[in-house]
Structure formats: C-alpha cells, structure tokens
Amino acid sequence: MVKKAKPAAKRATRSKKANANIVDYDKEQELHAYHEMLLIRRFEEKAGQLYGMGHIGGFCHLYIGQEAVVTGIQAVMTEGDQVITSYRDHGHMLACGMEPSRVMAELTGRQGGYSKGKGGSMHMFSKEKHFYGGHGIVGAQVPLGTGLAFHNKYKENGNVSVAYFGDGASNQGQVYESFNMAELWELPVIYVIENNRYAMGTAVTRSSALTDFSKRGSSFNIPGMKVDGMDVRAVHAAGIEAMEHCRSGKGPIILEMETYRYRGHSMSDPAKYRSKDEVQKMRSESDPIEQVRQRLVGKEWASEDELKAIDKQIREVVGDAADFSLKDPEPAPSELYTDVYIEA
Amino acid sequence: MPTEILMPALSPTMEHGKLAKWTVKEGDSVTSGDVIAEIETDKATMEVEAVDEGVIGKIVVPEGTENVVVNKVIAVLLVDGESMEGWSEGATPSAATEKEVVSPSAPSAETVPAQPASAPKLEIASDPDIPAGTKMVSTTVREALRDAMAEEMRKDEDVFVMGEEVAEYQGAYKVTQGLLDEFGKKRVVDTPITEHGFAGIGVGAALAGLKPIVEFMTFNFAMQAIDQIINSAAKTLYMSGGQMGAPIVFRGPNGAAARVGAQHSQCYAAWYSHIPGLKVVAPYTAADAKGLLKSAIRDPNPVIFLENEIVYGQSFDVPDMDDFTLPIGKARIHRQGSDVTLVSFGIGVRYAHDAAEELAQQGISAEVIDLRSLRPLDMDTVIASVQKTNRCITIEEGFPQSGVGAEISARLMSDAFDYLDAPVLRITGKDVPMPYAANLEKLALPNVGEIIEAVKAVTYK
Numbered sequence: 001m002v003k004k005a006k007p008a009a010k011r012a013t014r015s016k017k018a019n020a021n022i023v024d025y026d027k028e029q030e031l032h033a034y035h036e037m038l039l040i041r042r043f044e045e046k047a048g049q050l051y052g053m054g055h056i057g058g059f060c061h062l063y064i065g066q067e068a069v070v071t072g073i074q075a076v077m078t079e080g081d082q083v084i085t086s087y088r089d090h091g092h093m094l095a096c097g098m099e100p101s102r103v104m105a106e107l108t109g110r111q112g113g114y115s116k117g118k119g120g121s122m123h124m125f126s127k128e129k130h131f132y133g134g135h136g137i138v139g140a141q142v143p144l145g146t147g148l149a150f151h152n153k154y155k156e157n158g159n160v161s162v163a164y165f166g167d168g169a170s171n172q173g174q175v176y177e178s179f180n181m182a183e184l185w186e187l188p189v190i191y192v193i194e195n196n197r198y199a200m201g202t203a204v205t206r207s208s209a210l211t212d213f214s215k216r217g218s219s220f221n222i223p224g225m226k227v228d229g230m231d232v233r234a235v236h237a238a239g240i241e242a243m244e245h246c247r248s249g250k251g252p253i254i255l256e257m258e259t260y261r262y263r264g265h266s267m268s269d270p271a272k273y274r275s276k277d278e279v280q281k282m283r284s285e286s287d288p289i290e291q292v293r294q295r296l297v298g299k300e301w302a303s304e305d306e307l308k309a310i311d312k313q314i315r316e317v318v319g320d321a322a323d324f325s326l327k328d329p330e331p332a333p334s335e336l337y338t339d340v341y342i343e344a
Numbered sequence: 345m346p347t348e349i350l351m352p353a354l355s356p357t358m359e360h361g362k363l364a365k366w367t368v369k370e371g372d373s374v375t376s377g378d379v380i381a382e383i384e385t386d387k388a389t390m391e392v393e394a395v396d397e398g399v400i401g402k403i404v405v406p407e408g409t410e411n412v413v414v415n416k417v418i419a420v421l422l423v424d425g426e427s428m429e430g431w432s433e434g435a436t437p438s439a440a441t442e443k444e445v446v447s448p449s450a451p452s453a454e455t456v457p458a459q460p461a462s463a464p465k466l467e468i469a470s471d472p473d474i475p476a477g478t479k480m481v482s483t484t485v486r487e488a489l490r491d492a493m494a495e496e497m498r499k500d501e502d503v504f505v506m507g508e509e510v511a512e513y514q515g516a517y518k519v520t521q522g523l524l525d526e527f528g529k530k531r532v533v534d535t536p537i538t539e540h541g542f543a544g545i546g547v548g549a550a551l552a553g554l555k556p557i558v559e560f561m562t563f564n565f566a567m568q569a570i571d572q573i574i575n576s577a578a579k580t581l582y583m584s585g586g587q588m589g590a591p592i593v594f595r596g597p598n599g600a601a602a603r604v605g606a607q608h609s610q611c612y613a614a615w616y617s618h619i620p621g622l623k624v625v626a627p628y629t630a631a632d633a634k635g636l637l638k639s640a641i642r643d644p645n646p647v648i649f650l651e652n653e654i655v656y657g658q659s660f661d662v663p664d665m666d667d668f669t670l671p672i673g674k675a676r677i678h679r680q681g682s683d684v685t686l687v688s689f690g691i692g693v694r695y696a697h698d699a700a701e702e703l704a705q706q707g708i709s710a711e712v713i714d715l716r717s718l719r720p721l722d723m724d725t726v727i728a729s730v731q732k733t734n735r736c737i738t739i740e741e742g743f744p745q746s747g748v749g750a751e752i753s754a755r756l757m758s759d760a761f762d763y764l765d766a767p768v769l770r771i772t773g774k775d776v777p778m779p780y781a782a783n784l785e786k787l788a789l790p791n792v793g794e795i796i797e798a799v800k801a802v803t804y805k
C-alpha cells in the first residue's frame with residue numbers, strides 16, 4: 001500500500017483548494033432536496049417529542065439545522081460507497097435510505113429497530129445501505145471510516161468512504177493519526193467535518209487553536225474546502241469535487257461544512273452557552289430547508305399548496321414510523337445473549 | 345592486563361548467539377568504533393564494534409561457533425604494547441564459564457533472570473486434537489506464528505498483516521519474517537507508530553469484510569488502542585443487532601520480557617478476558633501458537649492473541665499436518681496428576697511445569713492445565729481436574745486483583761465448592777508496577793518456590 005513519491009513542490013500546493021462553485025439546482029433536484037431534508041427535520045421533531053414523552057431514553061442527539069450536509073453529500077454517492085458518523089446519526093441514516101420506522105423503533109428500543117433495540121439512538125448500522133454506524137466515542141469513527149477506505153483500495157472496488165465528524169472530534173488525536181495514514185496510503189476517504197460551532201457547550205473559538213477546519217489536513221498535505229453547509233447546492237458541488245478527487249486515486253480530502261444545530265447538544269442540554277438571538281438569526285436567515293422552499297416558490301416550480309402536500313405526506317411517513325416504534329414489541333429477553341459472538 | 349572482549353547481549357532477552365564472522369584477525373590494529381565481528385541471534389544479525397584502541401591479541405571463539413553465551417570472552421585486545429603473556433581464559437572473575445547461562449545484563453550468577461533461563465523440555469500429554477502417529481517437527485514459537493500467518497494468507501486473499509515494522513524490518517521480534525517477500529507490500533503493511541489509529545483502521549477494514557492481523561509491537565502499546573479494540577471491535581456486532589462483526593486478530597507479545605521496566609512488562613490477559621465480544625487466546629507451546637493462530641485468523645470474531653517474547657525462541661514439537669488448527673476455548677492437560685491442580689496459561693505454564701517436576705520428587709502429584717484460551721474459558725476441564733484433586737492453584741504473571749486466578753477461584757467456588765478440600769490459592773505477579781532492578785523484578789514475578797509452597801499449604805504437607 002505504499003504510494004509512489006510525488007514531487008514536493010506539487011504537493012505543497014495541495015492543502016489549499018478553491019471552494020467549489022455553487023451550481024444551480026434544476027426543479028427535480030430542488031424538490032428532491034426539499035423532500036429529503038424535510039423528512040429529516042420532521043423525523044427529528046418527532047423524535048424530540050417522543051423523547052419528551054419518555055418513549056425514547058438515554059442520549060438523543062438531534063440533527064435539526066444540519067440537514068443540507070447529509071443531503072448534499074448523499075446526492076454524489078454511488079452504490080457501495082460507505083457512510084460512517086458519530087452519535088448524531090439519524091439524519092445520515094435517513095439520507096442513506098434506511099427506513100424511518102426501523103430507525104424510530106431503534107430509538108424506542110424495540111425489536112423491529114435496526115439493531116433489534118440493542119443499539120439505541122447512537123448505534124445503528126445497515127450493511128445493506130453501507131451505513132457503518134452510529135459511534136458513541138467522539139472521533140472513533142474517523143479511523144474506522146479510514147479503514148473502510150483501506151478496504152476499498154485493497155479490493156480495488158472504486159468505492160469511496162465518507163467519514164463524518166464534528167468540530168469537537170476534530171481535536172481528537174486519532175483523527176490526525178488517520179489523516180496521516182490516509183494520505184500516506186492514498187486512501188479514498190472524504191472527511192466531512194460538520195462544524196456546527198459548538199462541541200457540546202464549548203464554542204470552537206474556546207476549543208480550537210485553528211478554527212478553519214478545512215486546513216486541519218495541511219500538515220499531511222490533505223486538501224480541504226470550506227463549504228456553506230446550510231446550502232445544499234454548495235454541499236453537493238463540493239461533494240462532486242471531493243468524489244472526483246478520491247475516485248481518481250488522489251487520496252483523502254477534507255470538506256468543512258459550516259453548519260448549525262438548532263437544538264441542544266443532546267435532549268438534556270438547555271444550550272445556555274449561546275443566545276436565543278443567535279439561534280433565531282440562523283433559523284430565519286440561513287435555514288437549509290427554507291432556502292430551497294423559497295427558490296421553489298420563487299421560480300414557480302412548486303406552489304405553496306404543493307409544498308404543503310409534500311409536508312403532509314412526510315408527516316404521515318413520520319407518524320407511521322412513530323406508531324410502529326410504539327406498537328412494536330420490545331426485544332425478547334432471549335435477545336440479551338444473542339449477537340455477542342458469531343459462531344465460528 | 346589485556347582487555348577481554350565479551351559476547352554482547354543484543355536484546356533484553358538474548359542469552360546466547362552465533363559468532364557468525366570475524367572481520368579482523370589476530371594482530372590487526374583496531375580503534376574504537378571499528379567493526380570487528382558479526383553476531384547472529386534468532387532475531388537478527390548485528391555488528392560488534394571495538395570499544396578500545398589496540399591490537400587483537402587473540403581470537404578466543406572462532407567464527408561459526410554456535411550458542412556462545414552472553415558475557416563469554418570472545419577475543420582479547422592488547423593496549424599500549426601489552427602482550428598475551430599471563431592471560432588465560434577464566435582467570436578474570438567477570439568471564440562466564442561456558443556451561444553457565446548468564447542473563448544479558450546480570451552481573452553475577454546470583455541474579456540470573458527471574459524466568460528459567462533455558463527452556464525446559466516439556467513432556468506434553470498428547471493433545472486429543474492431534475491425530476495419533478502424526479509426525480512432529482521441532483519448531484520455535486516464532487516460526488510457528490509466522491507459518492500460521494503465511495498459511496492463512498495463502499488460503500485467503502482477504503487476510504493481511506499490519507503493524508509497526510512488520511514488513512521491511514521483518515518484524516520487531518522477527519515474527520513476520522519473510523512475509524513481505526512472499527505477499528508484498530499490499531498485504532504486509534508497515535504502519536507509522538500510531539497504535540490508536542491503525543487499530544481503528546484495522547477494525548474499519550474488518551467491518552467492511554477484510555480479515556486483518558494487527559500486530560502490536562507489544563500489548564503494552566495497545567493501551568493506546570484499547571478504545572478501538574473494545575468499543576469498536578468487540579461491541580459492534582451486538583450494537584448492530586448481529587449485522588456487522590469484526591473478523592480481526594490483534595496479536596503481539598504480552599507480559600514481562602526481561603528488565604524492560606514497568607511500562608513494557610504488563611500482562612493484559614485479565615483486561616481483555618473481561619470483555620464480552622472478544623475471544624482471548626494465550627498459547628504457550630509452538631503447536632498451540634500455530635493451531636490457535638490459524639483458528640483465530642479464521643474466526644469471524646475479534647481475537648486477542650497474547651504471545652510472550654521470552655518463549656518466541658523456544659522450540660516445541662509441532663505436528664506436520666497440511667492444515668493444523670486447534671479449537672479456541674479448549675484447555676489442555678499438560679501433565680496428569682492426582683494431588684493438586686495447577687492452572688495457568690502462557691509462560692505461566694513453564695512455572696507450573698517446573699513446580700510439578702520438583703513436587704514429583706517430593707512425592708506430590710500435580711496436574712498441570714494449560715488454559716490456552718481465556719475467553720471462552722474452559723472451566724469444564726478445570727472442574728473435572730479439581731473433582732479429582734480437590735485442590736487448585738492458579739499461576740499468572742498479571743496483577744492479583746481481579747485477575748484470571750480470581751475468576752477461576754470464583755467459578756470453582758460457585759461450581760465446584762463441594763469438591764474443594766482447601767481454598768484456591770493464586771500465584772500472581774506482585775501488586776506493584778514492574779521494577780527494573782534484577783533482584784526486584786525476580787521478586788515481582790511468580791516463581792517456582794511460591795507455587796511449591798502454595799501446593800504444600802493446600803495439601804497440608
């Protein structure tokens with residue numbers, strides 16, 4: 001897996017990369033993005049509601065506000081490309097095409113959940129959809145995602161692994177261990193840093209010496225791009241460039257998504273570390289779904305009524321998922337001892 | 345007085361080596377730093393440099409001599425017009441005699457290593473997993489491990505080895521010797537010194553379907569990686585409701601070597617055996633090392649494979665079979681006995697064996713069980729033995745609290761209480777970080793005397 005030497009001068013220029021130009025979406029793309037993002041939004045709102053009612057336990061980290069990131073990246077993925085992320089994972093799973101009812105049933109700890117109720121909000125997987133979790137240790141998914149890319153290169157299957165992590169995880173040592181090996185071995189991995197400005201309650205300026213996360217790979221000659229993570233078209237355009245970079249055998253690339261989460265870090269976080277005005281400003285001026293909605297209406301690609309109909313249909317899907325997640329039985333007690341080992 | 349040039353120790357565990365070549369002859373002048381000889385051990389070939397300026401007065405050990413013990417006089421250097429007159433081998437107190445095996449850095453015979461210096465010839469009770477009449481070949485543990493990996497890599501393209509110095513350096517302890525030549529860079533991957541990172545990459549590759557063998561230069565360094573081993577490798581199958589497992593082997597030397605101090609001497613057997621989702625194997629013999637490593641590589645679960653640096657160079661009979669595997673989770677009775685059961689694993693089996701020999705001379709018959717695997721733990725074999733002997737002593741190099749012996753003791757209490765005629769006693773490493781001083785290290789490790797004392801206590805003799 002040792003790569004050929006490259007001229008130093010050429011490599012030195014790689015760490016800074018121009019940001020991808022936003023390419024306008026056509027009607028179909030706008031409607032698709034609207035639908036995908038709204039599904040995540042409504043799903044998360046419902047999850048928050050079920051949590052409040054005591055149906056979901058433990059930790060529950062909502063993705064509201066960040067929907068454009070997974071939606072834009074998913075649009076550039078092809079069959080066999082893998083996704084791995086942290087514990088704020090519901091949006092990623094829905095974007096991968098995992099069933100809302102089975103995700104919700106995992107949140108409520110039922111047998112029909114993706115992990116038979118044994119994983120919970122933070123630990124879901126789908127081999128079929130190439131979704132590799134769902135990881136609860138901040139930053140641990142980064143070496144794992146790099147390992148998925150190692151597999152792709154080893155098998156020469158042309159696939160790319162997308163490893164999502166936050167601004168908080170960006171300060172973990174294992175992230176840089178991974179960067180080093182990924183570039184050394186030219187592994188096809190896109191590191192998507194979802195910079196939502198707060199590592200739990202600590203603002204990036206209080207936790208990070210270098211707050212431009214797109215430069216975090218510069219010690220390793222990994223190019224990085226800063227992307228408006230609230231604009232699904234910008235994410236999409238950056239994703240295309242990143243995929244081209246990886247698929248052409250140039251190794252890893254970093255995409256810093258400037259995004260924002262509206263809710264607290266988890267359900268038990270009152271988010272006292274930021275002002276209500278700050279959140280409100282983001283909601284009213286930068287909301288990823290509202291941006292698409294305005295374009296759809298402005299270009300007369302959809303009427304208010306048509307958009308309401310989409311919303312209604314999504315609410316039904318989410319409502320059905322919630323119903324299933326409450327009616328589905330808990331796992332049988334005998335499941336306690338299954339899935340610890342695979343029989344050799 | 346002429347200066348004696350002694351056989352040097354090239355590693356903490358080296359006891360003897362081959363004097364492969366002299367690059368000087370008698371009468372040659374040398375200055376410090378000149379290469380004067382080449383020495384070969386089972387791990388490496390190293391050059392010996394002159395440390396003083398002078399003339400080679402006599403070459404005492406001719407080139408090509410095998411098994412030259414450390415500290416033996418190999419040549420004499422004459423400084424400032426000295427002559428060989430009056431010099432004779434053994435006249436000076438520092439020279440070791442040929443029969444004596446001296447620890448590399450031990451200053452005198454009183455402080456020979458805590459471990460038995462040379463490997464005892466073991467009479468291993470026949471293994472029911474090896475067909476009777478199978479031809480046996482004497483093989484070192486190091487070669488057995490290498491052969492196991494090579495055989496599995498030939499069989500399955502998805503098996504690869506990664507770790508520090510596994511490829512071009514041929515393995516820090518030469519366990520991966522020759523693999524790079526046969527399998528190439530793609531499948532024998534040198535990593536940077538970055539245990540947490542490459543352990544995680546290995547697990548990720550395994551989740552996607554490859555079968556990595558991750559070598560840790562020692563399990564002491566795996567503490568950097570333990571989050572990935574436990575949280576990612578061991579738990580993902582369960583957390584995914586059975587969808588995604590990690591068929592990965594983490595292997596490398598575990599426990600104390602010799603005089604390497606507190607941070608390089610810990611036994612992690614108890615730590616990993618605590619974790620559901622992991623299998624933990626700790627072989628002693630070369631046959632077990634080979635058969636169990638092959639099984640570990642094929643196992644769809646993450647396996648911790650604990651080796652021991654001190655036994656890497658020890659030879660044992662290994663069955664000459666096309667595809668020799670052993671089941672994980674099965675103990676083996678090393679020696680039959682009737683008065684007391686000694687339970688151990690890894691290098692602890694050596695202590696147990698030596699104690700059993702000495703006890704036999706005193707009329708006490710000890711049964712020696714080599715657990716071989718710590719998870720699953722073969723308590724059936726231990727209990728069956730205790731039902732016969734009614735007494736049990738556990739032996740391990742790890743710390744006492746919450747150790748493997750503590751677990752066996754608790755299980756015997758709950759599952760074989762009525763068969764016990766005496767409390768289960770544990771012989772363990774002492775409850776202190778490993779000291780460096782030779783005498784203290786010896787005290788910190790288990791020893792044969794402690795085992796014999798414990799046996800006498802429980803047999804009321």
